[in-house]
Amino acid sequence: MTPLVITGLGAVTQGAVGREAFERATREREVGAFRAPTLFDESRWPGARVIEATDFDPAPVLGDKGLRNIDRLTKFFLVASRNALEDAGLKRDAKWLSGDGSFGRRAGVCASTAYGSLESMVELHRVALLESPRYLNPARFPNTVINAALGYVSIWEDLRAVNATVCNGNCGALDSILVAESFLGTDRADVIVVGGAEAMHEALFLAFERLEAMAPDGQPHAPGDDERSRGMRLGEGSVMLTVEREAFARERGAPCNVRITGFGTSFEPPSSEVMVINLSAEAIERATTLALADAKLAPSDIDAVVSSANGYSAYDRAEKTALAAVFGGPKPRALTKRAYGETLGAGGAFALGTAYVALDRGIVPAARDSAPWPSDARRLLVLTTGFYGNATAVVVERA
Amino acid sequence: MGSRVYVTGAGVVSSLGYGREAFQRALIEGRSGVSKVSGFDTSAIGRDFAAEVKDFRARDWLTAAEARRTGRCSAFCIAGARMALEDAKLPQGSINGERTAVVLGTTMGEVALIEKLDRAWVASGPDGVKDVEVSRYGTTLLPIHVARAVGARGMVLTLPAACAAGNYAIGFGADLIRRGRADVVITGASEIIGQVQFSGFVRLGAVAPDRCQPFDLERQGLIVGEGSAIFVLESEEHAMRRGAIPLAEVGGWGIACDAFHITRPHPDGEGTLHALRKAISDSGFTAADVDFINAHGTATKANDAVEARCLNEVFEGRRVPVSSIKSMIGHCMGAASALEAASCIETVRDGWYPPTIHYSQRDPECDVEVVANEARRGAHDVVLNNSLAFGGYDAAVIFAKPGKIPSEAPCLR
16 A cells, blocks of 8 residues: 555544543553443443443534534544644644645545444434334434544535545454545645544444343453453444645654554354354454565564454454464554444454554553563554454555 | 446336336436326325336346345345346356445445334334344345345445445446456445435425426425446456447446535635546546536536536536436436436437436526436447535546547556
C-alpha cells in the first residue's frame, strides 16, 4: 500500500472523550469498569457485565442544537470525528483552518460499524409492531439505514469528497484503511477520517448472549488468556483517526510521526457446511503475512502486537495459534479489549488508536499481557479477528 | 499502469426474472414488475404496491445447507453469484481464492430477519429469540456467504451505501483490481423489502400509489423494489489468460457526498455534478463520448429535478438519451444501481436502451431526452450509470465496450 500518515485522533469511550483522555486511558487503564448495564433493564440479565460510555455527553463538543433526532451511534461518530479533525490541526471550533473554507471538497470519512443503529431499528419496529406503521417517525426513519450515521458526520463536519460505511464485522475498522487508501490513491480526497463506532443496545447484548459468547459476572473474563477466560464482554464507543498521504501532510505542516505501511485481509470458510461461526487461525495468519509483505517487513521486524483477543477462549486461541505460526514465539501484546470491551465494528479502531498513541507518544499500553513492552517500540502489528473466518491486519510504524 | 477491468459474468435476481439476458429482455419489452405487495400486511401503511421477487425459491440456487444458514438477502446474493460465475464460465474451484475478493452493497441487508427476531422477542421474551436466526443476521454476512459459495479467500467487504451501494461496490471492486489487490472481484448488491423500511418510505411521503413515473410531470414518487445483481470483474490479464469473453469494461467512477441533508439531494447538485464529471474524466472521456445514461430517476419530485439539471449541466445541453428502469423494477434501494449496471452492460453489448415506462407528460424541470415508453437502439460504446442515495451519497460509473477506455485514461494509470 501507499503509506498513510496518521495525523489526528478522536475517541469516545467509558469516561474518556478526546485524544488526551484516550492517551490517559491507554497509559492507565489496565481493565475497564465492566458493570451491570444501565442502557437497558439489568434485571432481565442477571450477571450481565458491559462497558458503557455512561457519562458521555455530546453537547460540550457538538453544542445543544440539532441532536434531537440523532441516535447514540451517530453521536459517537460525530464527537470522535470532530475530535480527530481538530487534533489533526484541520479544524478549530468546528471550522476548517485549511484552504478558503472549501476544504470539505477534499475531505471525507470512511468508517466501520458492524451492526448500525440497532437502537433505531428496534425503536421503529416496535412502533410498527405495537402501535401502527402509520405512526413511524419520518425524522427517525433515516437512522435505520446503516450509512446514515456517517451521512450525518458529513453534514456536521462538511466532509464532501467521499463518504463510505464499511462492514466486515470486527475487521471493518481496519478495512476502512484500505478503502481510504484506495480513495486517496485515486485522487478522490486529501484527508479521510477512518475508524469505527458501535453503540450498546439490548438487542446486541441479546444476540451475543444467545450465541453463548459472553462471560457473566463471576466467570473469568481475561482477553488474551485463552486458558482461563470464559467469554467476551461488550463495550461501546468510537475511535476515529485522520489519515493522509505523507506529501500532503508535510505540505500543510502536520507531524508525520506514525505511518500505516502494510495491510492484509483474508477469509477462511468453516470446515463444516453447517457452521457459520469460524474463528480461523489460518485467516489471521494469512492476513498477517500479507500485511508484513505489504510493509516489506519480516516477522522479526515487529516489536509488539495490538491484539484482537476478547476473552472468548476459542477466539483468543485462534489468534495465539496464528501468531505462533508467524512469529515462531511470543510477542508482547496490547490487549485493548480488557480496557474497552468487545466493540465489534469499532474494535479495530480502538486497536489502531492504541498503536498510534503508543508510537506517537511512546505510551506503554496498560492493558497488555505479561511480556515486557519494548521500550523503543517502532513497528506494531494491529490485528482484528472476525467471527466468520474473516481477519484483517495492518502494520503501523514510527518514523 | 493499472489493469483494465472487465465484466465477464453477471447474475440477476429481479421482479422481472433471473439472469442478465432475461432481465434485459423484459426491460426492453417495457414490462413492469410492480404489483400488490404479498410479503407482508400493508393495510395500515397506506400504500400497497411494490416490485417484489415473488417466485424466488432459495433451493433453486442454493444448497440445502446454504439455504438453512442464510436469510433472503444473502440468498439473493448467492443466487446472483452462481449465475455470474456460470455466465463467466468460471467453474467452482477454478479461481485462486486468495486473489479473489467479494465486495457487496446493500442498504439494510437482512432487514426481514431483524423484524422476525424482534417479533419473537416481543412475543416470547429473550427465550423466543433463536440462536440459529441470530447467526443469520448481520450485514457483514452477505459477502461471507458468497465467498463460501464461490471459493473466495481474499477481502470480504460490505459497503452499505444505501441506494448508491451497487455503484460503490462495483467502483471500489474495480479499483481493487487496478491497484493490484485482487485478480477477480465478485461484486454487486442485494436488497429485500422489509415492512418497516417500506413503511418508512411511505411515512417520508416518497412512495407513489401504484406506479413509478420517472421524469414525468405527474410523477408521485418511488415504488419500492428488491432484487440483486452480482458481477464477476476480472483483470485483463486474468480474463485473457483463460480466454474469457468480456461483456463490458468498467471505466472510471466518481463519488461525492452532498453533506447537505440526510434524505434530500443538494438543490444545486454539487456532489452529483462532481461524481458524474469524475466518472467521465477518469475514464479518459469527455461528456461528448457518452452515448446513453441509465439514470437514478426515482420519480420523486426532488430527485428527478436535481438529477435532470445536473445531467444538462454536465452534458452542456446535449440531448443524451436517458432512461430510468425504476419505472419497471421499482427502486431496489441498495441493489438499484447494481441492477441498473446489469442493464448498462447489456446496453453496451447490444445497443438497446431500455425505456422509461409510464412517461406521458414532459416536466420542464426534467428537461432530458427520456427514452419514453418504448426501447430504442443507438450508439453503445459508452454508458453511464448514475446513482444518488440517503446520506447525501452520489456515485456514477462508466461502462464501455471492451477496449474502449483509452489507455491513457486516469483510471488506468
